[in-house]
Amino acid sequence: MSGQDLGLAVAVFLACTVEAVEALTIVLAVGATRSWSSALSGVGAATVVLAAIVAALGPALTSLPIDVLRVAVGGLLLVFGLQWLRKAILRAAGLKALHDEAATFAEETEAARAAAREQGAFDGYSFAIAFKGVLLEGLEVAFIVLTFGANQHRVALAAVAAGAAVALVALVGMAARAPLARVPENTLKFAVGIMLTSFGTFWGAEGAGASWPGGDAALLAIIPVMAAVALATVALLRRAVSDGAGGGARLPA
Amino acid sequence: MTGSRRVLLAIWDFVVGDDWRVALGVAVAIAVTAVVADSSVAAWWVLPVAVVALLTDSLRRAARR
DSSP: OOHHHHHHHHHHHHHHHHHHHHHHHHHHHHHHHTOHHHHHHHHHHHHHHHHHHHHHHHHHHHTSOHHHHHHHHHHHHHHHHHHHHHHHHHHHTTSBOOOOHHHHHHHHHHHHHHSOOOSSSOOHHHHHHHHHHHHHHHHHHHHHHHHHHHHTTOHHHHHHHHHHHHHHHHHHHHHHTSOOTTSOHHHHHHHHHHHHHHHHHHHHHHHTTOOOTTGGGGHHHHHHHHHHHHHHHHHHHHHHHHTTOSOSSOBOO | OOHHHHHHHHHHHHHTTTOHHHHHHHHHHHHHHHHHHHSSSOOTTHHHHHHHHHHHHHHHHHHHO
């Protein structure tokens, strides 16, 4: 496994872990409150849709010329990675509320109890909420699997890394029967943001015709530099917040 | 709102997110990299510099809000 393959697997695994934790909270809430079988049917249906998206778009992307693919994938990863990193930095600096799985679980449970219940074994509400939750959280992962995997022609490796993360979170979640509130979601999002931004920078520049000093080894410099910039920005924003210069209200999660 | 408009808005929100200036800046930076790469000057530094500038500018605006 090359360094780029390892980076791919780590980035996809971490991104998928974060999204799986968020999806698990929703599934646990409707499953425990209303119907496990309907909620798990929703999970299965959403997984099939996500797998179909990856299976359909993966070969189409890998058939593009390598420079076109690298510019497109690099650009998309950069835009996407900067979104993740921006939010993670704002959260780490205290300017944006942290995602609270326990609070989300309580809200979803309350909404599930309040929703009307139809007669019969199948509960449409549980199915729809679990389907929507898994599909929406999974789309980000599918996007990362496709872009990372297609660019390195390793969609299968990316899919395996994603599957391993889902299996781990599902096992731990089902054993705990509670939202995984202690998973350091923002730290994981911070790491994923740095990985996506670094790989996006590397591939975007290569696709546009630039040559990196040291070739692929340049990634070993780009990733720590991005991490250092992000951490320095957090420190600067924290200082601005404590000095009262960071604006007013905290942004919602 | 029509279905297709809703889908386009969802895709825009999914890819571009909270700050469209970052997406535009990334597109411009990649184009500048291609132009510089076509000359005899090394172009690898353009994108990292642009990324750091775009990120810090976006955060500065978000912090002011």
